[in-house]
Amino acid sequence: MRTVTDVVCPFCGTLCDDLEVDIDDAEKICETRNACIIGDNKFMTAQAPDRHLHPRIRRGGELVECTMDEAINKSAEILVNAKHPLLYGWSSTHCEAQEAGMALAEGVGGTMDNTSVCCHGPSVLAIQTVGIPSCTLGEIINRADTVLYWGCNPVNAHPRHMSRYSLYKRGFFTERGKSDRTEIVVDVRKTETAKNADIFIQPEQGRDYELMNALRVALRGEPLPESVAGISRADIEKVAQTMKDSRFGIIFFGMGLTMTRGKHRNIDIAISLTQDLNTYTKFLIMAMRGHYNVAGADQVSQWECGFPYAVDFARGFPRYNPGETSATDILARKEADAALIIAADPGAHFPIDMVRTLASIPMIAIDPHVTPTTEIASVYIPSAIVGIEEAGSAYRMDNVPIRMRKVVEPPEGVLTDKEIIDRIHRRVMELQGLEVPEVTAVKEPAEASAFDGILQRST
């Protein structure tokens, strides 16, 4: 029996890094501590006996087991033969695999897109329009006295967010934790998060933009109508005043804003409202990112090609315009003739028309688990679970990079996402008649004790 500490949870963008995982002598994960129910579940089901361990390939309409070489070769052929392949997913894996994916996408002249397209892609578009005043989560811990959750429900979706960072945690200038903070919730439903709130505002559906516009008008002391979005003038002015009077405020927003009427414009005006508030006090804003490393997918794409997601390499240089180059739009317009899906499940999450397009073209699926996406694939390659069976970088919702730990070995014969992508890429280069570089050794995961300045804390 051994225990790994400081384990990073590979589930949501909260990226808790204080988990402890017990592993028994048979190398089975037997218990986790500090994880929320979702995180615990991810660890406890990782080694489930029904996990598929062998690649499969579609023959005569059926997915049948094949060798790894066959699966790699077929995948490479699919990509090389395609005029406009789509490489989508990348959010539940580490940055090392994402980097390999960028190189592959460029190599096959495809489009590289991550799950931002169906979560916070609109936030990115808004950031590109007006910027974003933000911070790391520790700033909230230590300073925030006003916390506004708009269109997000951390109690259910990011279970440890409020206790670790945003509401209950006691910080340097917030010694009394929640008692030092005012909690405001704006949501079209009375969510679990809303039940807690000091102030709860329930606007009409699809009118968040107008409500924020009203708040900006109120901040400037201009006249307001009797009500906006179903919220009375008095309530709007009360919220505006509370924000203005705070010493350090933060807005957290979720898909209640990004995926409702107006999409990126809702975020644009939320950011603009935040910027306005800095005339009076310190106010910042942050997206509640979903997948644990969707933020990393954006980061890697940005530094490698300059654009965060939805990048089309077809012409040999990066092109970016979500609406055209985004996975959803490409599939909706049937502009892909092959796809590689990794570390995401569009089969479960995309609208049915797009899923039909996916099912109609040659498609490679890479995932530790069988999903609706893998079931419609031409080739399915099972992979190791990053953050449990493989170490590597992930970026938290506030873009803090943390190295995920490896707590157990992957099942025998199961490759990591990066190894699979690299092998496909090498085969692609062979098929393209390019010189294939020598294999560089795969780096060992970092040991917690690699750094000698660390205090060994007794437990």
Place this chain on the structure above:
Amino acid sequence: MSEILVKNGYVYDPKNGVNGDVMDIAVRDDKIVDVVSPTAKVIDASGKVVMAGGIDIHAHVAGPKVNVGRNMRPEDKLFNTSKRTKMTRSGGGFSVPSVFETGYVYSRMGYTQVNEAAMPPLLARHTHEEMADTPLIDQSAYTLLGNNWLVMEYIKRGEQDKLNAFVAWMLKATKGYCIKLVNPGGSEAWGWGMNCVNVSDPVPYFDVMPSEIISGLAAANETLNLPTSIHVHPNNLGHPGNFQTTLDTIKLLEGVLPRDGKKRDQVINFAHMQFHSYGGNTWKDFETEAQTIADSINKNKNMTVDVGFVTLDETTTMTADGPMEYYLHNTNHLKWANADIELETAAGVVPYIYSPKISVCGIQWAIGLELALLIDDPMQAFITTDHPNAGPFRRYPRIISWLMSNQARLDRLETLHKVVPDRVAIGGISRVLDFYDIAKMTRAGPARALGLGNMKGHLGVGADADVAIFDYNPKTMDPTIDPAGIEKAFTNTAYTIKGGEIVVIDGEVVSKGHKRTIWVDATDGVVDPVILHDIDKKFLRYYSVTMNNYPVQDEYVANGLIVKPEAA
């Protein structure tokens, strides 16, 4: 074993006193050597300028705020992309290029080392991930410590020994190269939307003054005998009349000498001094104070500056000086990103257009050039644009052409806003620099200031085999009347050799290179269990990550080169 002989070039190597002599330079593996065998690959450099590889002492090329800039500016790349080739990856960006583009453009200009000027410790892993992905050039990153809570607490309590130990711990934890201060105290004040404008403005709650932070960290730097001095972005950047704050900062270290004068001469490097040499009281009566600042630097041989030339381009400003960026956003009303980092620092990003039609921008352009020309010794003033803040690094060749040609400066001056000539002195400065001076400002000078003067920035035996060969004949061509020729020659080298490997031929990248990441480990005999306890307490209570997940693991350091200071 690989050998190269660079034959018959006009060599400019200030460290070794070589000023345009025709010489051969021999390379074996990754070092400069005396002689090579007859089978060595020969590069004919006759009629060409040969210098050591260029060193950028201050640029923002990798890390979180650079990536914020990339993300925020798709329009910077819309029609500014490059295609992939068999040797190179695609990329793009005029003012904030992608990492591949960064490596390629620097290499084409003959640069072989670029230092990232601001690394927030909590996000150091990100900076290293980007540096590892940046091809061809050696890199290091400067660790931001001027607004760190523990730094301020130790200084407030007068615990210099603990401060020294903490600095050593932080450099190692972040795999950083030196102590960087950005708006000391002011970026912490920005946590509350405030600022420290002068060196005597107390930091809210922490009750220390920027002057104490600067002196305290300078003392730690010398006690630890770090390879380079502290690098300081002083308070009050970019405001009319700020030269007074700059003089106050200079005073703090007047007469202080480096602990090891053999390696370097300075105890402080002022970052982007152009932004800190402003006169006037408002933007309306804004004028140059470059002469005042240059006089002071001429008197203080223990100080160096990197200039931060304004290039009159559209660019993207980014700095750990959070309040400055908010001020800029309120000035130009363009998009604004802010990224405060818990317990450590802040950052902001705002696009900016240095328009030649606007008087302020023209005056800023002149101030940079004046500083470079009025500081007597080019070993004290280095060419930078504080990339991308005053302009993108790809404009270095143009800056060199201005420094080498008075005519080029006067021609540019004539196109600027009509009030500019009256507010600046550049029109009356006829000094022109030569290749020897340029080699000091871009090679020998930055290498010595970084404490790497034996390894980098020169072509003597034993130096790293980093060589730039420019297709410009100093005997038949005249830079004082040929700015376009200079700009062209310095934009694309005939050859760039990095670590003994030819990486660029005639402006084309021909190798994937073997970049190195340089960092400083000064912990030997220094790190004290008491400060580990202090650090641990900060993590338990105030940080959002655990202490064990904080230090940058070895995996992130690409081909690392550790510099250990001689025992303190």
Place this chain on the structure above:
Amino acid sequence: MKKITLRPKDKEYMFLDADNVTPDNFAGKTLDEVRAIEIYEGNRTYALGDYFEVSGETDPDPNEIGILIDGSVPKVKYIGMKMSAGKLLVKGSVGMYVGGWMTGGRIRVNGDAEAYAGIGMEGGELLIEGNAGDYLGATYRGDWRGMKGGKIVVNGNAGSDIGESMVGGEIVVKGNADLQAGIHMGWVSKKKDNPTIVIEGDAESRVGAQMTKGEITVLGKISYWLPGFIYQKDDQIDYDGKQYAVKVYQGDRGEGGKGTLYYAGA
């Protein structure tokens, strides 16, 4: 004026990038050289002649070239991109980015235009006789300098976000417009510029959202009022030879903006 006709061949494709199809690019080329102009389907490069029958004559001066695309090409993108002179007529519908970043000349589309028509436009005329998609006359992602000049007319309806960050020029939609018409309009307009949008039909909500300068006229109904627009006065305006009684609003006051909204549908 010389006419050069591109007749679509009966050939299947997912989509084509035709950014080289402009009078500027055709000028001074022989017909065979025009047939050899590059056109792209994803990562493959083809010749224009592979997908279109090319006939007619060319001219050394782009001003003297009229390109006729004789058929509907709704999956062909970037037609007329960056064109500066001459004429282009599409006898049918076009794909995305028609007339994108154009600086001069005239484009007429008999059918519908997909999204991003006239994006980043600086001059010239773009007439769409059918419907236009989203981001008509809008700006590229992140650029605060949207449409700078020229005129766009849509006889049918237009999608969302038309005229985003427009700093000059004119857009007329004879039908209805979807959400956020004229958002961020006038952001960095020069003093002399006055970006203008006219919507003859109805507009969805958020008309002129976050605008700071310029004029928007809506003759039909606006579905939901944005509180940032503050009533100034009643007035009469002259439009297309007719008089309209309007209410005049200033906005977006949430943004501190001083744009003008003439609203006849109140």
